[in-house]
Amino acid sequence: MQVLSADLSRFADIPDYPFSENWVTVDLGDGHSGRMHYVDEGPKDAPTILLFHGEPSWSFLYRKMIPLLVDAGFRCLAPDLIGFGKSDKPDDIGFYSYDRHISWLGQWRDAVAPQDAGLFCQDWGGLLGLRLVGEAPERFQYVVASNTFLPTGGTPSPAFLAWRTFAKTSPDFQIGELLQRATATERSTEEVAAYDAPFPDEPSKAGARAFPALVPVEDGMDGIEQNKAAWKGLAGFSKPFLTLFGEDDPVTGGLAEPLIDNIAGADGQPHGMLSTCGHFCQEDRPIELAQGVIDMAKKAGVI
Template structure:
């Protein structure tokens, strides 16, 4: 197995993404290490909001939310998961596991943000972030979740099964086009190219290929018992918990009630389903999502 590094030239002149680069090194396992890239914008002493992306995107997804959050007084931390964005990429699909992703992200957080923080999470950003909230609820001040869930087995939807099979077998796995198809608004050619930038060839897509098959949506899969344990902490999380889901997301769009009904802090919050909003809600409704973070943070008393 090789640990692939990104070519900086592929990330030149990205639209609306001129943030300074920041890096930390994490233990990948099996005696290997990798560099993890992240955005870190705003005053060091400002309230922190963690912005966790999912499959198959990277921190570029948050460019439209970061600016209004900075204007509101936040410090924004948006990591690129290992295998995505500018971060290093093991080229072996089998090397990626749910638990390893949790470990890598926790290492990043401990190194970069040991203090309490708020969380915005979407897609696999929620499968990772919500589990982290459940395991260490005292480290989070509030949560805003969009188009995500914390699965513990069951019966997967036909839409998800189709996506999982496509990610595994499609010979033409073009990331930018996937983002285009899963948003309700049109992406520019430059934006599509930006989502393609981390993935110049097939070996670099190992992490993106791996993620759908790691979602523990069927009984017996790795991650189910860990998520069941995390749900105990997540259910008792009594700080503000807001859901803002896209109504045009065929895979996760209907999952908000599963969070609202079970999590203590979700009670009496202004949950919403956003119109003209696909799976990658940060592209379709960045202003509404940023305002949701701002309002939830205020309710939590961090301002």
């Protein structure tokens, strides 16, 4: 297996992403290490918000929310998960696992933001972030979750099974076009190219191809027992917990309800379904999502 480094020249002309590069090295396992890239904007002593992306995006997804949150007084930390964005990319699909992603993201947080923080998470950013909340709820001040869940088995939908097969086997796995199809508003040619930038060839797409098959939506899969254990801590999370989901997302329709019904801090919050909002909600409704973060931070007494 090789650990690929991003060709940073491919990121030179992407729009609306003026953020400085920051890096931390993590232990990938099996004797490998990799560099993890992240955005760090706002005063270092400001209240911290962690912004976790999912599949197959990267921190570019948060370019519209970050300025709004910095202006509101936050320090914004947005990592590129291993296998995505500017971060290093193991080229072996089989090397990726749910637990390894948890380890890599946990190492990043311990190195960069060991203090208590708020969390905004979407897609796999929630499968990872909500798991971390459940495992260490005392480290999180509040949570805003969008188009995500923390699965513990069951029976996957035909639509998800089709997506899982497509991601693993399709010879035409164009990342930018996937983002285009999964937003309710139109992406520019330059924005589509920005989502393609991390993935110049097939080996660089191993992480993006691997992620759908790692979602523990069928009984017996890896991650189910860990998620069940994490749900105990997540259910008892009594600090502010808000869900803001997209009405136009066919992937996560109905998945807000288990979070609302089973997490203590979700009780009485102004949960919402956002119109003209697809799966990649940060593209479609960044203002409303940023306001949700601000509102929860105020309820938590952070700002």
